[in-house]
Structures are given as structure tokens and as C-alpha cells.
Amino acid sequence: MCLYDTEMNPTSIKLLKSIAEGKSHQTELMTLLSIGEWQFNTITRELMHQDYMDKTNxxxxFxxxxKAALFHNIANQIDVEKLLHDSNEQIFFNLTEPVTIKDIQDSTNLSLRTIQRCMSEFESIGVIKKVDDKISIDETKEQLYLFAKLLKTENERRNIESYADIIYQDKFRILKKIPKDQRxxxxxxxxxxxxxxxxxxQTTHNYFIKxxxxxxxxxxxxxxLLIAHKNKDKNAITMAILFYLKNREKMDPLDIRMIARSYGISEIWIDVEGYVRNDPLKNIDLFLPRNEFEEKARLYDIHSDLYTLPVAYPQLFRDIGKKLPEATEACLLGGENMRMKGLKDRTKDCDIVVDDDKALNNLTNTLLDLGYKSLNKEHxxxxxxxxxPFDILEHPARSRVDLFKTRIAGKLVLSDTIVQRAKIEQFTKLKLRILSNEDIFLLKSVTLREGDIQDLSKIVQSGNFDWKIVWDELLYQEHLTCMNFSSLVLESLDYLYEQTSIRSPFYRKLISRVLDHEISKLVRNRxxxxxxxxxxxxxxxxxxxMIRNRIDYLERKKHVRKIKKGDQVLIQAKEKIVFNVYSNNPVDARDRMKKHxxxxxxxxxxxxxxxxYALELVDQVVDKGIENGRKPTGLATAIVYLATIVKGDGYYTAERIAKASNLSQPSxxxxYKLVKRSLSL
Structure with missing residues (x-):
């Protein structure tokens, strides 16, 4: 959905310039432009439709x-043809605020080459200024700025109901407020x-998304939330929170964060997460006092269990220790770990990880003896x-317990360094290891659950926090698991900085590591x-x-090479290098693909x-030898995508499935095309 559909051609601009210079008669204008009557009529009709001019006989x-007055004044000062011809007009009115080239690409869908050509023309007539990587209209040229704002407003209103109030708009979507009696x-x-x-x-208007x-x-x-925030309406924000609490189990918290960021309100959403958990907020003035919120929650039948929670430590562990059949070790992580250290008041569950099947069985059976019930995975x-988690166990009056075995949240493993740093507490037959704050920080950085940003802030500010331990463990975990966690940690640290201004001392090193990974992905197959x-x-x-420096670094390490083709420099992967880190142990491709x-x-x-169906496709792919020389998890991801298209309803997009496997969309x-073509599907 591209919202801009009108571009001025050079002839239209020359016509307006001629009128600005005092030429006004049709015959005179046609002669100046060297065009015929049919083309002249087409151009003038469009310019009259765009409110630039009128015709009498x-x-x-003008x-x-x-609009016409601003054009007339600007035409006397600069070359308006360079300003407005073809795609330039669209780029011009997108420069009312400082933006990057990437921002312009996102808002216009134009090619990089087109944007760069336009910027060169704008610079030649002196209408823009650059500050770092941001570009905008020169603010000293007031009439130019007003003209751009007017064109932008016109574009935003194009194909939108005259009675609509635009809440938000970009090139993909329009959120608008509509009177209830209007379509x-x-x-x-x-x-x-x-x-x-x-x-x-009940609201006085309806809200529509296109x-x-x-x-x-x-x-x-x-x-x-966006509507409520725009109106600075505390009551409406509270209603959005109640809607969230009522339907939280149906939503994905990471998707919520991603959508909030795409609308530019991630900071507000992080505060909502904190408000639900009664944590300190960055924008406290946007929210009702706690007692008023709780009163509204009662009115809408939102049970207090959704925002006030039981505690586990120490009584639950005392009871477990007494009932265990033999000595058992377990590690406490997550929110309950923080609560027992005084870093938070409540947490919704108690996260426990064990290192072997025997400890897992002992702990599970003991919890069942204490009245817990295992939650069916369908729920x-x-x-x-x-x-x-390996299992989730619930109790009507105690904290929920999430049990993990060795690997935590499908990501970090219970490494020897994590175990050694943990503080030990003994509860009869239960040896409970309390994970260090640094390890909790890293775990929360890669899981990104509701409220984790506030938790990260509390951990850092708790005193004696050692950033070096976090960095060293991150590198060790990536070595142990052959997985990339750096991008997740960087995202968490960005959220943390936006919310609290806390910046990790290894932030620059982390960016370099993430850049190396992203560059490698981009050039892996092309x-x-x-x-x-x-x-x-x-x-x-x-x-x-920074990007150029990392590419130079990867070139020195012989991971990539630079190739000159015409006026372009291309980056290519060295064939002998595999950018994803995998174990050197021989692995059966069929088994690995099926596991994925x-x-x-x-x-x-x-x-x-x-x-x-996907598993059947794996067998067919391996039988044909298609997997040779290719990344098994990448092929498996493409097979799953193909299977959802053939046997599903297309709900799972390539973007979502690729993201789950840390795979690029082009890959x-x-x-997908390779598998489909090779199997003649």
C-alpha cells in the first residue's frame, strides 16, 4: 500500500514556472513548452486538480x-524542477523532520540509487542540511519548509475520508478515528x-486500521495504547492495560514489543509492563494512581492474581527439601531469584533448572506430592x-513452577561457570543454587519476557555488578551452544538504554560482534x-x-572479499568460510533437519x-542429496515454510519462520525455491 500516487513531471513544472514569470495565455504556453493541445490539456487538468492554478477562457x-503562493515564491529563488520532478517531490516532503536514508527508503519504497540521485540534486540547489546521518530541509528556508509540510499533509489526506482524524500513518498502514455514524x-x-x-x-468514535x-x-x-497516548488520556491507557490483562495468555509479548517499536511507542509499552508489575516507571504521569487502577480492575472482573502474585522462597523450598526422596541439586533463576534478594516484590512464576533426568524426576514427583499439577502443553x-520449559506445574495457592533441564528457555545452557558462581542454600535434601545477578542479567537479556527491562535495570543498580562476567559468559555460551545470542542481548541493551540511560561498557564490542554476524548473513549466499x-x-x-571498519576486519580475517564491478564495490563470502558457528563433530543431516x-x-x-508433511519432505530432500553443502537448519526452515503453505492457511509468513531460525528472508x-524446484512441487 503506497500512499503517494502523483508525481510532477518536468513539463508540468515548466508550465507553472512560465505562469510565475507572467506567461498566461494557452497558445503562448503551448509554444513555450513545445507540446500539443491534447498533452497541454492533460497537464493543466492535473495541475488544476492539484490546486495550483485556475483557468478563465x-x-x-495561480x-x-x-500552496500556489508558496510555489510562486520558491520558483523565484531556486530551481524548482530539481526540487519537484518525478520522485523528488515525494522525497522532498519527507524531509520536514531529520531522517536517515533508511528512513526515506522505508517511507517511500524508493530505491537507494533513486534517493541518492535526488539528494545530489537537492544539495546542488542548497535546500537540505546534514547532521551526522540525518537529513532535513534547511530550517532557515522557512517558505521551503512550509511548502514541504503542505505537500506532506496533502499526501497524508489522499484517499482518506475527509471526516477522518489520522492517528498514525506510514507507507503500510493508516490508523484513523472516524465518527460513529460514518463509514x-x-x-x-x-x-x-x-x-x-x-x-x-464505549467511545465517542470508531477506530479503523487500513x-x-x-x-x-x-x-x-x-x-x-497509541490512541490513548496521543490524547494523553490516563483512563484510556488504563483500559488498554485491562484489555491486555484480560487477554494476555492469547498474546505473544515479543510480538507486542515489536509492534510497539514499529509505531514508535516502545518506551510507553515497557512502562505498561512495569505498571502491571508495580515497578518504577519512566513516564509515571501517563498512568492512574495504583488504587484507582485496582478499583477499575475489580469493576472489569480482572482478578488481582494477574497483577499481585504469591511468593516461593523460602517456604516452598523448605517443603520440597523435606519431601525429596534423596539429595537433589537445583538452580534458582528468574524473578524469584531477584525477589529473594530484595530486588523485586513479586513474580508470576518460580524458574528452576536442573542438570540431569534424576534431579528432574525427583523434583517433579515432589511437587506433585505437594499438590502441584502439571500443565498440559495444549494450555x-x-x-x-x-x-x-520442560514442564510447568501449577498450585492453587503457591507460585507456579517452570522447570528446565540443562538448557534454559531454549537458549543458554547451565554451564560450569554459571554453577560455580551460584550461592548455595541447603533445604534438608535440596541443595539450591542461587544464580548470580550477572547470570540472571544475561538470561533475561536473551529471553525478553514481560517486565525484563525493569528487572535488568534493578540488577545493574543493585551494587557490585560486574559487566565483565556478563560479557565473558555471553562469549562462552555462544561457544558452548553454537548459537548467536549477541543480537538478542544488543536489543535488550538498547531497550535498557532507552528506558533508563544505562549503557553497558561492552556496548561497542557487542555492536561489532553483531555487525560481523549480520554482514556474514547478508553475503552468505550472494x-x-x-x-x-x-x-x-x-x-x-x-x-x-563502523560498518566499513567491520567489513575491512572481516576481509583481513579472510571471511569476505571485496570485488570491483563497474562503479560498485561488491562484498562476497569466501567459499571456505562458514559464518555460522557449528560443532566440528560429524552430524547426520537428516537427523539434524528433522530435529529442527x-x-x-x-x-x-x-x-x-x-x-x-514437513518430515516427509526432509526424507525426500536427503534422498535426492539436496542437503549436500547446505546448512541443515536453513533447509529445514525452508521446508517448514513450504509445508505451512501447502498444508496450512499461509498464516506463518516467511519473515516469522525465518526469524525463529535466525535466518535472513532472502535465504x-x-x-524454499530450491526445495520446491528440486522436488517438482
Whole structure:
């Protein structure tokens, strides 16, 4: 959905310039432009439709409005043809605020080459200024700025109902407020759908979203929060929170964060997470006092268990220790670990990890003896499935227990260094290891659950926190597991900095590590223009210079090579280098691919039919030898994507499935096409 559909051609601009210079008669203008009557009529009709000019008999004059007046004044000062021809106009009105080249690409969908050509023209007429990597209209040129704002407003209103109030708009979606007695293009969202999900909240208007993708529950929540935040309406923000609490088990917390960030309100959403947990907030003035919130929660039948929680330590562990059949070791992590150290008041569950089957069985059977019941995996929430505990046990009056074996949340393993740093407490037959704050910090950095950003802040500020331990353990975990956690940690640290201004001392080293990984992914199966890599990765704290330095580093290490083709520099992977780190142990590709299919099936809760079909495709791929020389998990990911298309409803996009496997979208599409073509599907 591209919202801009009108571009001025050079002839139209020359016509307006001629009128600005005092030419007005049709015959005179046609002669100056060297065009025929049919083309002249087409151009003038469009310019009159765009409110630039009027016609009386055969005489053309500028309209008496701000748009025409601004054009007239600007045309006398600069070369308006360079300013407005073709795609330049679209880029011009996107420079009312400082933006990066990547921002312009996102908002216009134009190619990098087109944008660069436009910027060169703008610089030649002196209409823009650059500060670091941000570009904007020169603020000293007031009329130019006003003209750009006017064009931008016109574009935003194009194809939108005249009675609509735009809440948010980008090139993919429009969120708008509509009077209740009016119709609108799009579908209802935000507060307009609250009643359907158990929250009876009446508003004076309806809210519509127009977008190409299907509306998701997480988007309804963020749309409501965006509307409430725009109006600075504390009561409406509270209603959005109640909607979240009522429907939390149906939503994915990572998806909520991602959507909030795409709408520019991630900071507000992190505060919502904190408010639910009664943590300190960055924007406290946006929220009702706690007692008023709790009163509203009671009115809407939101049980206090959803925002006030039981405690586990020490009584639960005393009871476990007395009932265990033999000496057993376990490690305490997560929120309960923090609560017992005085770093938080409550937590919704108690996370425990053990290192072998014997300890797992002992602990599970003891909890069952204490009245716990194992939660059927069919009842796992999206968050539960993502964290993927070995078992979840619930009790009507005690803390929920999430049990992990060796690997925590499908990511970090219980390493010897983590175990050695833990403090030991003895509860009869239970030896409980209390994980260090540094290890809790790293765990929370890679799991990104609700409220984790506030927890990270509390851990860092608890005193005697050692960042070096976090960095060393991150590197050790990536070595042990052959997985990339650096990108997840960087995302967490960015959230932490946005919310609290806390910056890790290894932040720059982490960016370099993430950049190396991202560059490697981009060039793994193809040549990539250097300029293209820079524009894809640049932004926030990542500068062009940093990206160039990392590419130079990878070239020195013989991981990549630079190739000159025409006027472009291309980056290519060295064939002998595999950028993803894998174990050197020989692994059966069929087994590895099937295991990855099983993991993805569990992660996305795919039907048995889709999983069975995907496993059959693995056998066919291996039998044909297609896997030779290719990454097994990459092929398995593409097979799952293919299976969801053939046997499913297309709900699982390539982007979502690729993201779950830490695979780029170009890679999954290439492998998908390879499998489909090789198997003649």
C-alpha cells in the first residue's frame, strides 16, 4: 500500500514556472513548452486538480491559496524542477523532520540509487542540511519548509475520508478515528473491538486500521495504547492495560514489543509492563494512581492474581527439601531469584533448572506430592511455548513452577561457570543454587519476557555488578551452544538504554560482534553491494564508518572479499568460510533437519498434518542429496515454510519462520525455491 500516487513531471513544472514569470495565455504556453493541445490539456487538468492554478477562457493564473503562493515564491529563488520532478517531490516532503536514508527508503519504497540521485540534486540547489546521518530541509528556508509540510499533509489526506482524524500513518498502514455514524475504509481496531474481548468500553468514535496484513490481537492492543497516548488520556491507557490483562495468555509479548517499536511507542509499552508489575516507571504521569487502577480492575472482573502474585522462597523450598526422596541439586533463576534478594516484590512464576533426568524426576514427583499439577502443553500460552520449559506445574495457592533441564528457555545452557558462581542454600535434601545477578542479567537479556527491562535495570543498580562476567559468559555460551545470542542481548541493551540511560561498557564490542554476524548473513549466499549493506545496517548507534571498519576486519580475517564491478564495490563470502558457528563433530543431516522441524513445529504449534508433511519432505530432500553443502537448519526452515503453505492457511509468513531460525528472508526464499524446484512441487 503506497500512499503517494502523483508525481510532477518536468513539463508540468515548466508550465507553472512560465505562469510565475507572467506567461498566461494557452497558445503562448503551448509554444513555450513545445507540446500539443491534447498533452497541454492533460497537464493543466492535473495541475488544476492539484490546486495550483485556475483557468478563465484561455488564460491561466495561480490559485489564490497558500500552496500556489508558496510555489510562486520558491520558483523565484531556486530551481524548482530539481526540487519537484518525478520522485523528488515525494522525497522532498519527507524531509520536514531529520531522517536517515533508511528512513526515506522505508517511507517511500524508493530505491537507494533513486534517493541518492535526488539528494545530489537537492544539495546542488542548497535546500537540505546534514547532521551526522540525518537529513532535513534547511530550517532557515522557512517558505521551503512550509511548502514541504503542505505537500506532506496533502499526501497524508489522499484517499482518506475527509471526516477522518489520522492517528498514525506510514507507507503500510493508516490508523484513523472516524465518527460513529460514518463509514470508513479498513477494519475496526483498538477500543472499537474491546467489547469482543471482554472489556465493555464505549467511545465517542470508531477506530479503523487500513493495512494489507491481517489484524492481530497484539495490534489491537497497541492501536488502543497509541490512541490513548496521543490524547494523553490516563483512563484510556488504563483500559488498554485491562484489555491486555484480560487477554494476555492469547498474546505473544515479543510480538507486542515489536509492534510497539514499529509505531514508535516502545518506551510507553515497557512502562505498561512495569505498571502491571508495580515497578518504577519512566513516564509515571501517563498512568492512574495504583488504587484507582485496582478499583477499575475489580469493576472489569480482572482478578488481582494477574497483577499481585504469591511468593516461593523460602517456604516452598523448605517443603520440597523435606519431601525429596534423596539429595537433589537445583538452580534458582528468574524473578524469584531477584525477589529473594530484595530486588523485586513479586513474580508470576518460580524458574528452576536442573542438570540431569534424576534431579528432574525427583523434583517433579515432589511437587506433585505437594499438590502441584502439571500443565498440559495444549494450555501453554505463546510466551510459555517460546520459553519452552520442560514442564510447568501449577498450585492453587503457591507460585507456579517452570522447570528446565540443562538448557534454559531454549537458549543458554547451565554451564560450569554459571554453577560455580551460584550461592548455595541447603533445604534438608535440596541443595539450591542461587544464580548470580550477572547470570540472571544475561538470561533475561536473551529471553525478553514481560517486565525484563525493569528487572535488568534493578540488577545493574543493585551494587557490585560486574559487566565483565556478563560479557565473558555471553562469549562462552555462544561457544558452548553454537548459537548467536549477541543480537538478542544488543536489543535488550538498547531497550535498557532507552528506558533508563544505562549503557553497558561492552556496548561497542557487542555492536561489532553483531555487525560481523549480520554482514556474514547478508553475503552468505550472494554478492552484496557495499552501499547496500551500509544502508541496511546503518541506524541508531551504528554508523557508516563502523560498518566499513567491520567489513575491512572481516576481509583481513579472510571471511569476505571485496570485488570491483563497474562503479560498485561488491562484498562476497569466501567459499571456505562458514559464518555460522557449528560443532566440528560429524552430524547426520537428516537427523539434524528433522530435529529442527520438530523444534519449529513446537514453537509455532503447527498441526500434526503440517509437521508430518514437513518430515516427509526432509526424507525426500536427503534422498535426492539436496542437503549436500547446505546448512541443515536453513533447509529445514525452508521446508517448514513450504509445508505451512501447502498444508496450512499461509498464516506463518516467511519473515516469522525465518526469524525463529535466525535466518535472513532472502535465504529462506532461496532455499524454499530450491526445495520446491528440486522436488517438482
Amino acid at each position: 484561455d488564460v491561466f493564473i 490559485k489564490n491559496n497558500a 470508513a475504509d479498513g477494519e475496526l481496531t483498538g477500543f472499537s473491538l474491546f467489547y469482543d474481548y471482554g472489556i465493555d468500553y 493495512q494489507e496484513s491481517s489484524l492481530r490481537l497484539e495490534e489491537i492492543l497497541i492501536h488502543a 501453554f500460552t505463546n510466551d510459555d511455548r517460546r520459553i519452552d 554478492e552484496m553491494p557495499l552501499d547496500g549493506i551500509i544502508e541496511l545496517l546503518k541506524g541508531n548507534d551504528i554508523t557508516e564508518k 522441524v520438530e523444534q519449529l513445529s513446537k514453537y509455532f504449534v503447527l498441526s500434526d498434518e503440517i509437521k508430518k 529462506i526464499h532461496a532455499l
